[in-house]
Amino acid sequence: MQDIWIESFYNEIDAEKRQAFLKEHTGDPKDELDAFREKLWIARYGKRKPKNDAFVGYLMQMKYIAEGGGMSLGAQKRKQAAEVLTGLFLGNYDNLDIEKQEMIFYEIKNAFLKLIGVSKNGRGFTSVVFGMGQLSDESVAKKIADQVSTIAFATPHMLHMDKEFAVFQQAALEAFRQEFPNREHFLKK
Template sequence: MEQTWTELFYQETDAGKRQALLAQNSEKDNEAAALFREKLWIARYGKRSPKKDIFVGCLMELKYLSEGSAIDFGGKKRRQAAQIVNMLCLSGISEQPEECREILLSELKNVFLSFMKISREGRGFTSLVFGMGQLSEEGVTRKIAEQISAIAFRTPHFLHMDKEFALLQEAALLAFRQEYPNREHFLKK
């Protein structure tokens, strides 16, 4: 069975190839879906040619929020997390049509796929102590699961923002299940 352009679009992790797919096929979308995909594209990569992925940066910020103290003095971490909710276009998504929710879910899944690809390809990520030796495939899987657990589950939970990050959590599960089938037990939800 041939994949649709949207399936190809959301499986592709290279921003340039994604931009080409979007440009070639956006007229096949209904107007509302095309406008929402365009809005997400601008939120993720900016208006110019894609140089950095803002959504992956948001995942890294969530990871850093989880690494500090579990105490949120003055609500600074919660304010940062609320900014991330806005940057990831999660605020108000429950009021949007179901089609927009599905598009955002697919986009966030793609963000996690990109994050996992970047992590797996990073030499520092897959190496053991001081760059000596390499982690096994099982070790890499556990390390990625730990990071995704921190980003999608631990941080929203300790900030009492599980509702705001529910779609991100769903996307994280979908991406992890796709890349590591039968390994979901590594995630700490």
């Protein structure tokens, strides 16, 4: 990532601020990378004002695949995981230019940063019992590590799809390291 704005763009988790960065620094429809960045944006947030985050939705889908007991472990869950791969642009990742691969990686990392940020700042996630008392920073880090471990590592491993989710796992690992330096040992890889 050469430009400073790109680093700021991928570290910002507020969708509207990210959209402002994007509008300010891109927009040439003839530029292949700008066009691809726009394609990623539309896939994640839609064409209008960003409301829902499809990439965070895919992260939650991975959690539900691991925790859902109603379905058979086989084909249906693998099909759902394949949908996640496609939605996150990982289905043909190896066939893309290095710049596009980097954009996908940082967009997925940003989705993990968003998930971690929402969890870290959510009262329901960080409170002990019925909002009474707060978990320590160490306990919050462990709880988020469990969540990230389930989404990024346990689910692909359970489905024997670690190879297909390797980029996804690396993005999760970097996001966790960024938010919780020196606490990587909490992750169950």
